Amino acid sequence: MAALIGSGRILCRTSEIRLDRILKSGQSFRWKEEKPGVWTGVLFNKIWKFWQSESAITFQVFGNQKEVKVEGEPEKIKGKEDLGATEDSNNTTVQSVTRERDNTELVYEDLIKDYFQLRVKVENLYKEWSEVDSNFQIVSLKFEGIRILRxxxxxxxxxxxxxxxxxxxxxxxxxxxxxxxxxxxxxxxxxxxxxxxxxxxxxxxxxxxxxxxxxxxxxxxxxxxxxxxxxxxxxxxxxxxxxxxxxxxxxxxxxxxxxxxxxxxxxxxxxxxxxxTDALPVDTHVWQIAARDYLPKLSNSKTLTDKLYKEIGDHFRTLWGPYAGWAQAVLFTADLKQFKDKIESPPSKTKTKKSDDESGSPTKKTRTETKSRLDACKSQNNQRRKKKW
The missing domain is CATH 1.10.340.30 (Hypothetical protein; domain 2)
Structure with a gap:
């Protein structure tokens, strides 16, 4: 049985990160929602649990080893198992243990911030992308907090x-x-x-x-x-x-x-x-998104050739800039079957009254309004492309 060797809480709004979306969107394949809202997986050779409220991510770390193994790092970092010393007459051992515990918790926080790339503010990126892409602006209203794992x-x-x-x-x-x-x-x-x-x-x-x-x-x-x-x-x-x-x-x-x-x-x-960050994987989903909402001429293409692959990637890099790969991840996630046509509430420990639609899907009126906005959005994008051409 692995021991609990660390825990903590990182303040972070759901507009910056949504664990329930990025951990099951096909970036990483080892995270399991063992309990509703609680994600468990292996990271840095430790077992981690994450859960999220509207304002923070809480984590627990489990392991048997005395070190946190960080792949690619030259030095190993001491784990919390070394904290079993008892207080001596001068209290120096307790002070040392406290410092070591605090340092270990900071190490875990830094690992999490690096893995989720929390130093990148996606709210600011969303604003930038929305200013140049009205289609992204519409989609992003329902899909906040999508980011790339490191x-x-x-x-x-x-x-x-x-x-x-x-x-x-x-x-x-x-x-x-x-x-x-x-x-x-x-x-x-x-x-x-x-x-x-x-x-x-x-x-x-x-x-x-x-x-x-x-x-x-x-x-x-x-x-x-x-x-x-x-x-x-x-x-x-x-x-x-x-x-x-x-x-x-x-x-x-x-x-x-x-x-x-x-x-x-x-x-x-x-x-x-x-x-x-500007790498942009193009698969069937992205190809269909590009043809449907950005490059209508692609609808006539039967196969995704190397030339088309590059054309799609270059188009989005020009449109979205240096973090084009991150913007693509938002549209890709929104197009996945498990998320498509769903409006989900941000994760929270506080229970809220359920809507009349228990499935979480938009009402017919909402779907109609969304479709109208998307149609208008496509029209704006087409007009902008015509002016450019």
């Missing part, structure tokens, strides 16, 4: 490789199989055992491809094993993390040299773990 590149890359021609629930199952079969046990919480994500070395070994095929990974088994071997030959996980320091186009080219990594997978990794 994930570990290893987990991010191999999770996205699993996503090829797949859906979120099956991707999540595959990622868990990787962890259970090749990762390390990090502890048990609430009767469930959690594992770390495997190292590149672990999944580069002979026989892994066949094992993954037997586990139901299909053709992705080959891509996972071969990409892991290529990364090992390039210098291992340090090489992969070093791409954070490379310009976007260079990092993307190097990723695309890996087995099974095309433009979309490379852009996902660039955006979600390599700090390339």
């Amino acid at each position: 994930q570990d590149p290893v987990e991010n890359l191999f999770s996205i490789i699993c996503s090829s021609n797949n859906h979120i629930s099956r991707i999540s199952s595959m990622v868990e199989k990787l962890c259970e079969n090749y990762g390390t046990e990090v502890g048990e919480v609430d009767g469930r055992t959690y594992f770390s994500f495997p190292s590149v070395s672990d999944i580069s070994q002979d026989g892994v491809e066949n094992e993954l095929r037997n586990l139901g990974f299909g053709y992705r088994a080959k891509y996972i094993n071969q990409s892991a071997r290529q990364i090992v030959n390039k210098g291992g996980e340090l090489w992969l993390r070093s791409l954070r320091e490379k310009p976007y186009e260079e990092a993307k080219r190097e990723l695309m040299a890996l087995s099974g990594v095309g433009a979309k997978v490379a852009d996902c990794v660039c955006l979600m773990s390599l700090d390339k």
Whole structure:
């Protein structure tokens, strides 16, 4: 049983972050809503729980180890298990323990702020994007607090490789199989055992491809094993993390040299773990959004060619600027089936009176009004494009 080794609370409005949306929108696949509003997952080789009110995120950290392992960092940070000393006559031990506890809590807060990129103020970005894009302005009214996670590149890359021609629930199952079969046990919480994500070395070994095929990974088994071997030959996980320091186009080219990594997978990794905020993954959802609301001529295209992929990405980068990948995430999330045509209340511990529509879906009148606003929005965008052309 993993011990509770840390807890805390970070003030942050739901307009800045919505855990209930970003943790199940296909960025990361290891977060489970074990209880309503409580998210549990593995991060930095620890087990974390998050829940959110309208003004703050509360967290708990569980683990068996005495250190917080932060991938890619040169130094390890002491954990809270070292705080079992007793008071001596001069009270110096208690003071030392208190300082160590305070420092540990600050470390956990910093890890969370880094993972959720809370230093980026999405409210300000939403305003900027809404000023130049009336379609975004309409969509964003229902989808506040969407932001990009800053994930570990290893987990991010191999999770996205699993996503090829797949859906979120099956991707999540595959990622868990990787962890259970090749990762390390990090502890048990609430009767469930959690594992770390495997190292590149672990999944580069002979026989892994066949094992993954037997586990139901299909053709992705080959891509996972071969990409892991290529990364090992390039210098291992340090090489992969070093791409954070490379310009976007260079990092993307190097990723695309890996087995099974095309433009979309490379852009996902660039955006979600390599700090390339203008990387813009284009999949079927984004292609349809672009054709429907921004580039009507794309409706005549039958396949998403490399040329179209670049055209869509360049269009949105020109429109939204240096954080175009973040803006795309808002429209992508809004277009997902589990969120589409829903108006959800911000998470809160305070119970509120339910509306007449228990499903949370908009009423017919609301849908009609929303459709009218979207139609007007499309018209404005088309007029602006005609003037530009």
